[in-house]
Amino acid sequence: MNQEELSRRVSTIVERGIAQGQIAGACVGVYQNQEELLCEAYGLADRESGRAMQTDALFRIFSMTKPVTAVATMMLWEQGVLELRDPVHWYIPSFRDKLVEQDGALVPAQEEITIQHLLNMTSGIPYPGWGSESLQQMSRFYDEISRRLDTDHPVDTQEFAARVGAEVPLLFQPGEKWYYGASADILGAVLERAADKPLDELYRELIFAPLGMTETDFWIPAENRSRLAQLYLWNDEKQALAVEPDPHMGMTDYRKKPAFFSGGAGLVSTLHDYAQFANMLAGKGVHKASGAHLMGEHTWRYLTTPQMTAAQKANIDWPQLTGYSYGNLMRVLENPIACRSNVPAGEFGWDGWTGPYFCVSPSDGTVLIYLIQACNGSNSDIVRRLRTAVFGVLS
Structure with a gap:
């Protein structure tokens, strides 16, 4: 595996997307067997102020919150709660x-x-x-x-x-x-009742603290607010990205602790933090760096196995999910040929409305994380190109 070639491919793809105006900036991480191969920042976190993207930038991860909710559910299930x-x-x-x-x-x-x-x-x-x-x-x-x-x-x-x-x-x-x-938001309320504690405390206790995810939460303290990347939305009239203000989907602007902990979309995180979570999933419930064992392998296998019947799967009509099934708040790749992908079957993960994306390939321990703040950006050709490039060079 050539890390220099990996870096060159990723840089070329992301910088092309910046030059074309699809995104203002991005953070990308690539990991294999829980070892870091790439951790880079590109472009701007805030185009209007000229603030450069840094690898410690904070991102609204929106629906990438859902896999966290799924893992917490599996852990409480395994514990008999x-x-x-x-x-x-x-x-x-x-x-x-x-x-x-x-x-x-x-x-x-x-x-x-x-x-x-x-x-x-x-x-x-x-x-x-x-x-x-x-x-x-x-x-x-x-x-x-x-x-x-x-x-x-x-x-x-x-x-x-x-x-x-x-x-x-x-x-x-x-x-x-x-x-x-909004199923995952209802599930968040169920978890609160089952565990008899607020969702933020439950996630911190079960997942964030064991994995060392110190900057993932439902809000951002004042001293870290300047690291939040600006959110953008494509403006058809101007044919360019435009600033998209907070809040959305019942959440605050992250300046204060919210009353509503959205189990479907509420978290903010960083590349480093989410990489700990994704690498735990690549490790079948075990996080190598900390030694944390969040779930047994049988539980992990249930978490990452497709759950859809044929009738249910027929309604998964999103173009980006061609070749995928679904289960436990994540997509699961069943047919790489159908989605024109060189990623092995069994790959799973999710993305978010604000643009972040991650995938885990358990067959080779590979993790790809792509963090941006461009609404609907996880459906762009940048994601498809990154997947092909990364899994090509690591094969």
Whole structure:
């Protein structure tokens, strides 16, 4: 393996993306068998101020929070604190006897939502949207969350889950299909109830402290705020990136500890911190540097095994997930040929709306982490080129 060639390939791809205006800057890490092969920063963390990207930059990782939530769930499951077949209403009573949108009417759910439904995005719980009562009700609730952010009574994690359970009908019968929504946020509230502690404390105790992830949290202390990379969104009219202000999805601007700990999107992290988490996953639950053993190999195997039935998988229609299945809040590669990839089958990981992306290939212990702050940027050709280049040079 030629580290110099790896660095050259990654630099060429990322700097091309910067020159083309797709991103302002990025941090990239490549690891194999938990050994660092590449850890580099490129471009600008804040284009308007001219602040250079540094490898200790803080990123809104949005849905890369979900695998953290999945790991915490596996750990509590392994410890006997919860069971994956537990009905959600055991922890959030308003989820008992849910109603489901069906043929323009609301009908009773044929089965109760379980923790595994939340992990698999087969619960029927949506994100905000338009076109159905469920989507619109969720949109109205998120609008209320935003209005209450800076008041004395913001929506907290438990109110979020209780209100979704009481007010938002399901899009479909539990288990019927896959649909990307707020399941992980409900799961965060379930974990709080199961462990009897706030989600931030639970993550710190189970995952962050053992792995030495000292800068991953739901908010940023004042002394570190200057390291947060600026968030951008592509402006079609100007054909350029434009500053995208916080907050989004019911979260704060990270200046203060939030009331709502979003298990689906709430964390901020750094390249170094998230690499500890990803390398633990590459190590099948064991983190070599610290010696931390977060889960047994059998539990890890369950975490990283596809969970979809054929009917559920048929609804995974995102172009970037061609060739993938899904389970436990992560994609899992089943057919590299279908997605035109040289990455081995079994690769898993996830990404986020703000652009961050990671993948783990257990067959060769390879980890790729690409951190940016460009909304929807994880779907760009930069990610595809990086994957091909990295797995080509490391093969």
